[in-house]
Amino acid sequence: MDKLDRLGWAAGLAFDAYGLRIGVRVNRPEALECLSERLPPGWKPSSSKIVDRLFSLWLGRPRGSARGYHLLYAGMVRRARTLSLDEALDTLESDLRQTVAAFSRDRVFVHAGVVGWHGGAILIPGRSYSGKTSLVRELVRAGAVYYSDEFAVLDGRGRVHPFAKPLSIREGALVRRCSAEELGGVCGVNPLPVRAIVLTGYRVAGHWRPVRLTPGQALLALLAHTVPVRRRPRSALRALQSAVSGAVVLKGVRGEADVAARALLARLGAEAPAVARAS
Numbered sequence: 001m002d003k004l005d006r007l008g009w010a011a012g013l014a015f016d017a018y019g020l021r022i023g024v025r026v027n028r029p030e031a032l033e034c035l036s037e038r039l040p041p042g043w044k045p046s047s048s049k050i051v052d053r054l055f056s057l058w059l060g061r062p063r064g065s066a067r068g069y070h071l072l073y074a075g076m077v078r079r080a081r082t083l084s085l086d087e088a089l090d091t092l093e094s095d096l097r098q099t100v101a102a103f104s105r106d107r108v109f110v111h112a113g114v115v116g117w118h119g120g121a122i123l124i125p126g127r128s129y130s131g132k133t134s135l136v137r138e139l140v141r142a143g144a145v146y147y148s149d150e151f152a153v154l155d156g157r158g159r160v161h162p163f164a165k166p167l168s169i170r171e172g173a174l175v176r177r178c179s180a181e182e183l184g185g186v187c188g189v190n191p192l193p194v195r196a197i198v199l200t201g202y203r204v205a206g207h208w209r210p211v212r213l214t215p216g217q218a219l220l221a222l223l224a225h226t227v228p229v230r231r232r233p234r235s236a237l238r239a240l241q242s243a244v245s246g247a248v249v250l251k252g253v254r255g256e257a258d259v260a261a262r263a264l265l266a267r268l269g270a271e272a273p274a275v276a277r278a279s
Contacts, residue, residue: 004056004073004076007027007056007058008027009025009026009027009056010026010027010028010029011025011026011028011029011031011032012024012025012026012032013032013035013045014045014046014047014048014049014051015039015043015044015045015046016043016044016045016046017039017040017042017043017044017100017104018040018042018100018104018105018106018107018153019104019105019106019107020052020053020099020100020103020104020105021046021048021050021051021052021053022051022052022053022054022055022096022099022100023051023053023054023055024054024055024056024057024092025054025055025056025057026056026057026058026059027057027058027059028059031057031059034085034089035089035092038089038092038093038096039093039096040096040097040100040163040165041162041163041164041165042161042162042163052103053074053075053099053103054075055072055073055074055092055095055096056071056072056073057070057071057072057073057088057092058070058071058072058073059085060083069081069082069083070082070083070084070085070087070088071088072088072091072092072095074095074099079091079092079095080092097150097151097165101151101227101228102227102228102231103228103231104228106155107153107154107155107161108153108154108155108226108227108228108232108235108236108239108240109151109152109153109154109226109227109228110123110125110151110152110154110222110225110226110227110240111125111126111127111150111151111225111226111227112124112125112126112132112148112151112152112222112225113126113132113133113135113136113148113149113150113152114136114147114148114151114152114160114163115136115139115140115144115145115146115147116144116145116146116147116188116192117139117144117145117195117196117265117268118195119192119193119195120192120193120194120195120196121147121152121159121160121192121193121194121195121196122139122144122195122196122197122198122264122268123152123160123194123196123197123198123222123243123247124136124198124200125152125197125199125221125222125224125225126201126225127225129170130201130202131200131201131202131254131257132149133149133167133168133169133170134169134202134257135198135200135254135257135260135261135264136148136149136167137149137167137169137178137183137257138257138258138260138261138262139261139264139265140180140183140184140185141183141184141185141258141261142261142262142265143185143265144185144265145185145186145187145188146164146167146180146183146185146186146187146188147160147161147162147163147164147187147188147192148162148163148164148165149165149167149168150163150165150168151163151227154239154240154242154243155191155239156235156238156239156242157239157242158193158194158239158240158241158242158243158244158245159191159192159193159194159243160191160192160193160194160243161191162187162188162189164180164187164188166178166179167179167180167183193246194243194244194246194247195246195247195248195268196247196248196249196250196268196271197218197221197222197243197244197247197248197249197250198210198250198251198264199213199218199221199249199250199251199252200250200251200252200253200254200260201253201254202253202254202255202257203253203254203255204255205255206253206254206255207253207254207255208252208253208254208255208259208260208263208264209252210250210251210252210267211250211251211252212248212249212250213249213250213251214249215244215245215247215249217249218244218247218249219240219241219244222240222243222244223236223237223240226240248268248271250264250267
């Protein structure tokens, strides 16, 4: 990284998130003002000069005939070269979250949307573009508590912790950031036990008629969406086993998210006595 280190870095910050220490350095101090809202949920400032992962953001010249490119590096790997500062910051924000998810030492990250409902968490596993944000949005509008539209963050007991970044709502080719409060909802604060795991995807004119699955089937489904499963297989498996042990597991395609959200909450209300007896 010697060549990169020799550039004129003027300022930086370090923070801790989920057992990982990350640094971001910039060539212009005013760039730090753009970073606070881009850092991962739950971050805490650190005074350490030693970090586990280092990102470098170089801002190009803002005006003139020879405008400079904004450059972003993760370690020595260039992640962005663009004239758009927003694009560079979006890439940095995404990379920071993915880094925390992959290398966290004390949490297990699963690609899933999460809401809280009557003291338990509803997990909706799925990759990007699977429709989980749309369903999370409608669940929050229906009264559920917002926890995440990207990751379920599990501790060793299988409880889900908040990762309440703004929801990323796709509107055609654009992505709009939206807070839970804008939807009339609130963000969760405390960890919750998993009470339901919902395996679903959008289908045009689809109807929500789910079938029950076993905890073992749920475990296999969650493994496919678990970020650190290869790096930390034992701790990941232990957290997932705890998470699925008391959960209702439902699988089925859905149609429009608002209809599916209401039907899902009604179904979980009907399942509640059975869950209470099982626990």
